[in-house]
Amino acid sequence: MMLIAGTFPYRDLPLTVGAVSAEGESLVVEGRRLPCIQGTGAMVMAALAVTEYLKLDQPQVVIAGDIGEGKGSRAIYEYLIQNVKAVSPEVLVLHYWLPDMVQTRGLCEAVEKCARRPVMVADAASMYSAKGAGLASYFDIFTPDATEMAFLADPDATHPAYITRHLFDTDITQTPNLVATAYGNKSTAKLLLVKGAVDYVVRDGEILETVDEPDVPALEAIGGTGDAITGLVSAFVYAGLELHEAAIIAAKANRMAGKFAQATPAMKVGQIIDQFPAVFKEYLCQWRGVRYTEGGNDDRG
Amino acid sequence: MDLFRRKKKPRFDGGGLVLFMDVHDALKAERVLKSAGYKVSLVAPPLALRKGCDLALAITLVQQAGIERVFGEKGVFYVDIVPLGPNSAELLDIVSMTDFDDWVMVKAGNMKVTFDKESGVIVNTSGGGCPDIPYLHAELIGKKLTEAPSPKEIGFTLCALMLQRALEECLLLWQGGEGS
Structure with a gap:
């Protein structure tokens, strides 16, 4: 099972747990319709694009409403800590929530009790809390953007808004240096997919691949495209690809x-995600050769 | 393409720091103190001084008594007021702009706001990872820069503060200023 946890931007959405599906431009969980917008929604919708295309089980989600006050985030932390052992997902994806280092430590301790340790993926503020808690290297995949890469490289920063200036000043051109610093500080996951003008796929400090084509600068302006990449890489890992393969193909x-x-800065992320099936159909086999074909053939090992 | 990258504002040098349990209290303290005419600046407290949240308020220490009085009058909760140590950092204040022909994207720290050059309507926000960011994304998109809600007023986190900074810079550009 692939389990995705994160907040949605509503005050009144209670903790909701269940299988997620896509209906038109909406996500549906336990009869609730949720929009595909920046954040956990875009990430889940992108993951669904992969699981639907490859005919895999649909992801399970643990979601709650939170507009920044923290209540929904706490509900998600508590659910995961209490239930992750019983659920025992193969892939656990953590996304938007209010960073809480104590709860993150509690979650990692709970994960240790799983019969089989899940592949752990973190993006957005769940990545901040993992790094802040000193548990970054416990995770398998982080998907930072260039700014967040500087945050990971800063040994003192607990949020990207407080990066030491000299690290931030060099964020675009010096990603390899920031990567080396972050691995040296043990403040990053085993595998990094750094999203930017050039995407970097890094494993244990070694840059395995860079991806810079096609060059579509407008994607940076579209809220949720980074979230979508996280959904893609997570779902490809769930499909059985090696972590680095999943990251390269996601980028x-x-x-x-x-x-x-034909992305413009005024587009919505859903318009990008809508293109994934056509992209998969045309390129998936070529990029890998992926062992999967449309219509099934799940050979997860 | 980055058209320019600016740096601004010297460090606040007031010598004092107010520590808080949560970000909401820090933001409220900044608001009431600025309204009362104090010069203050939001900063990250040094690790050695950190007692609650990761946001503190740099103040002029000599004004401590008056500041404590304002906090009492306005119901601001805080942990302590201490001398400022040497290692605190300020919120990132590095702004860059990207020209997309019909649109302009302004990036402040980790947050980006993109608006239509012709209409001044916000067409996108991106970046960040805190839970109020998707909420602010939904609240800001489609609104004119001059009519958009303030992320600082309706948001809760450091990402919201950075989004506020980006929005302020967009407004300056839209209104024909040179930016700060």
Whole structure:
């Protein structure tokens, strides 16, 4: 099972747990319709694009409403801590929530009790809390953008808004240096997919691949495209790809979807995600050769 | 393409720091103190001084008594007022702009706001990872820069503060200023 946890931007959405599906432009969980917008919504919708295309089980989600006050975030933390052992997902994806280092430590301790340790993926503020708690290296995949890469490289920062200036000043051109610093500080996951003008796929400090084509600068302006990449890489891992393969294909697919959509800065992330099936159909086998074909053939090992 | 990258504002040098349990209290303290005419600046407290949240208020220490009085009058909760140590950091204040022909994207720290050059309507926000960011995304998109709600007023986190900074810079550009 692939389990995705994160907040949605509503005050009144209670903790909701269940399988998620896509209906048109909406996500549906336990009869609730939720929009595909920046944040956990875009991430889940992108993951669904992969699982639907490859005919895999749909993701399970643990979501709650939170507009920044923290109540929904706490409900998600508490659910995961209490239930992750019983649920025992193969892939656990953590996304938007109010960073809480204590709860993050509690979650990692709970994960240790799972019969089989899940692949742990973190993005957005769940990545901040993992780093802040000193548990970054416990995670398998982080998907930072260039600014967040500087945050990971800063040994003192607990939020990207407080990065030491000299690290931030060099965020675009010095990503390899920031990567080396972050691994040296043990403040990053085993595998990094750094999203930016050039995407970097890094494993244990070694840059395995860079992806810079097609070049679609407008994607940076579209809220949620980074979230979509996280959904892609997580779902490809769930499909059985090696972590680095999943990351490379996710980076390529997102860029190609932007090209297919003829992305402009005024587009919504859903318009990019809509392109994923066509991108997969045209490129998935070529990029890998992926062992999967449309219509099934799940050979997770 | 980055058209320019600006740096601004010297460090606040008031010598004092107010520590808080949560960000909401820090933001309220900044608001009431500025309204009362104090010069203050939001900063990250040094690790050695950190007692609650990761946001503190740099103040002019000599004004401590008056500041404590304002806090009492306005119901501001805080942990302590202490001398400012040497290692505190300020919120990132590095702004860059990208020109997309019909649109302009302004990036402040980790947050980005994109608006239509012709209409001044916000067409996108991106970046960040705190839970109020998708909420602010939904609240800001489609609104004119001059009519958009303030992320600082309706948000709760450091990402919201950075989004506020980006929005303020967009407004300056839209209104024909040179930016700060």
